[in-house]
Amino acid sequence: MTTDAPAVSRTTILVTGTSSGMGLHTAVELASRGCDVVATVRSEGRADVLREAARGRGVELDVRILEVTDHDAGRALVDAVVHDHGRLDVLVNNAGRGCVGTAEDLSMKTIREQLEVNYLSVVALTRAALPHMRAQGSGTILTVTSVGGAVGQPFADAYCGAKLAVEGFMQSLAPVALAHGVRVGVIEPAAVATEFVGSVERAGGEDSPYAAQLQAYLDRTAGAFAAAQSAESAAVAITDAAPAEEYRFRHKTGEAARAFAGRSLAGLDGSAVLAMTSTWIA
Known part of the structure; x- marks a missing residue:
């Protein structure tokens, strides 16, 4: 007489913002590890x-539609995930949006x-x-934040403000x-080569009093992203942190992020x- 082996519970992970870049590679990497x-x-x-990337790695994803700024939809999605998968073990808040511009050039709408x-949106999903x-x-x-969540940077007033x-x-x-068994943490990437950079909104034109400073900043930033960490490498760091056995609040995706964020505490x-x-x- 034989008996069926008990079902093995797999880790259920919800990742937002997975159409490209770190989010895409994080979702695929997590699935490749059996989640x-x-x-x-x-x-x-x-x-x-996203689906093509998953097929390329021989894994399956449960792909769902979510506009993260729709908080009611976010709550309904979380409830549906728990209903369909039986539990929710990890939430990775990855969806984000960039913006370049200083306070005087930014509109309140953009902020x-x-x-x-x-x-x-992160607060609502949490x-x-x-x-x-x-x-x-x-x-x-x-939550995937940024070294901009530790170090305020020129022309990132609105972005760093939100990340901080x-x-x-x-x-x-x-x-x-x-105290209730739930681990909360953040992961801070530095420059990562993704489509996120190309989609960043910019405020302030040639007639801005800050135009020359903005151009200097953009030139410097272009150089930094030329040597940026790959999205695949950052995703591995996120994947390692998501179900990590040892808990810590703050994670970095690499040495560049550790060195840069450390400046925030270098001088009190x-x-x-x-x-x-x-x-x-x-």
Whole structure:
């Protein structure tokens, strides 16, 4: 007489912003490691490249549509994932949006959009996931921020503001969530070669009083991204951090990120960061 072996529970991971770059490679890498991955994209038309990448690695993804700024849709999606997969072990908040421009050239509409995508959508999905994870007594919420969440940079006023906000939110939440078995953390990439760079919104034209400084910044940034970390490499770091056995709040995707973010604490009066970033716009 034989008996069926008990079903092995696989880790269920929800990853947002997976149509390209780090998100795409993270979703595929997690699936290749045996996880059940729910990967979200903004529209069905953006899913083809993701599905092709998954087929190339011989893995399957549960691809779903989500506009992360639709908070009701986000909550419904999280509930559906738990219903369909039985649980939610890890949420990777990866979806993000870039913006280049200084305060005087930015519109309030642009600033709000940065907060909506990079901060409020993350808060909303985190709030949606927490009750499920708390009820099961375990879970991980990992948010992909940026070294811009540790170091404010010229012409990244709105972007860094939103990333700093989400890091503050997560660091405040972390000890409370941990008391209920839920690990909260952030992962900070430095320059990563992705489509994200090409899609960054820019504010301020040739008639801006900051035009020369902006051009100097863009020239410097182009050089930095010429030697950027690959999206595949960053995704491996994210994948390692998502279901990691050892908990820590802050992760980096590589040595460049560790060195850069370290400047934020190198001088407690802020002088180390300003001395560095001031050279970028000279």
